[in-house]
Amino acid sequence: MKTRLILCLLAAATAASAEEALDIAKLSLPFIKEKGLAWIEDRQCASCHQIPSMLWSLNSALKAGLITESPEVVKWTPWAADWRHWNQTKDKDGVDKVSAGNIDTMVFLLLGSSDPAPAWAADFRAQLLKNQQPDGSWKAGGQLPLGKRPPREIHEVTTMWTLLALKPTADDPVRKRAEDYLAKAQPGQSTEWHAARLLLKPDDAALREALLAFQHEDGGWGWLTNEPGDAFGTGLALYALAKSGLPADHDSRKKAVAFLKSTQRPDGSWPVPSTRARDKNRINKTATYWGTAWAVIGLLEEPAVTGVSAAR
Structure with a gap:
């Protein structure tokens, strides 16, 4: 009887934490829609960060049942998947040249798309395979490449995300060349590097613990591991940890959700310092949008019910 009571209490606490995560994410959706659509109107450009992260976060909300429909996803996914909207040059440079300079755009559109795979997915994967160095x-x-981390780390992160996007289709030689490149990597300075590494090997306990070790006392992760916590780093970490089997009742997840709740602005966004070196850690609109979208993605990635149960 006592064991059953404890299990019931744990289940209730886990359910409450899950509801809290949904509530936090729901508050962010109007901001994500408004600022994403404003970007399209002002820039007429998908960018590698803005519209792919808008679509990924909205698809996450659909999958989680937080919303039942998204006109934005229906209307703007085909627009964002059109390579003519990736550069200001439109179709002047041709699909091959534009695709070669927009690896991350294709990757995040693929990773953030809904099932079944959209018609353009095969074309994107063909372009990615063609552009392996x-x-x-x-x-x-x-x-x-202007980010505040070493140049090689920047390309390592893109390589890891690309492998994830190609996972269902990459043949052995492609994967082996990428893995040989990554085998020479030194541990990255960014949470994104450690999160992407874990996503490639979600069952690797050492990689999971390495990412957990970068969580700050307030519950957040910084975009760079040695910087204060922000929504960008925290969202990336939550997403990777959920994918690796970290359960919903793990102390680290509960602390991260509490961190995001306490730092969220009334409009649903989180202030995030720029990821560009030249901006010297100033809060800017691009990082704030990107970080807010990642917070939503991380909050809405459903964690395991059982699995890694030992709290830190």
Whole structure:
């Protein structure tokens, strides 16, 4: 009887935590829609970060049952998947040149798309395979190379995300070249590096513990592991940890949800410092949007009911 009572209490606490995560994410959706659509109207460009992260977060909300329909996903997914909307040059440079400079755009549209796979998925994967470098890597494009982390780490992260996007279709030589490239990597400075590494090997307990070790006392992760917690780093960590089997009642997840609740603005967003080196950690709109979308993605990725149960 006592054991049953404890299990019931744990189940109730887990359910309450899950509801809290849904409530936090729901508050963010109007911001994500409004600022995403404003970007499209102002820039007429999908970008590697803005519209793919809008669509991924809205698809996550649909999957979680937080919303039952999304006109934005229906209307803007085909628009964002059209390579003519990836650069200001439109169709001047041709699909191959534009695709080569927008690896991350294709990758995040693939990873954030709904099931079944959209018609353009095969074309994207063909372009990704075509653009693997001789050393096995894929090169980051757009403004990503301007990030405040070592150049090699930037390309390692793009390579890891690309492998994840290709996972169902990549043949052995492609995967081996990429894995050989990544085998030479030093531990990254960004939470994103550690999250992507765990996503590639979700059953690796050492990688999971390495990511958990970067959580700050307040419950957050920084985009860079040595920086204060923010929504971007915390969302990435939550997503990867949920994918790796970290259960909903794990102390680390509960602390992260509490961190996001306490730092969320009334409009549903979170202030996030720029990821570009030249911005010197100033809060900016791009990082705030990107981080807010990732917080939603991380909050809505359903964690395991059982699995890694030992709290830190």
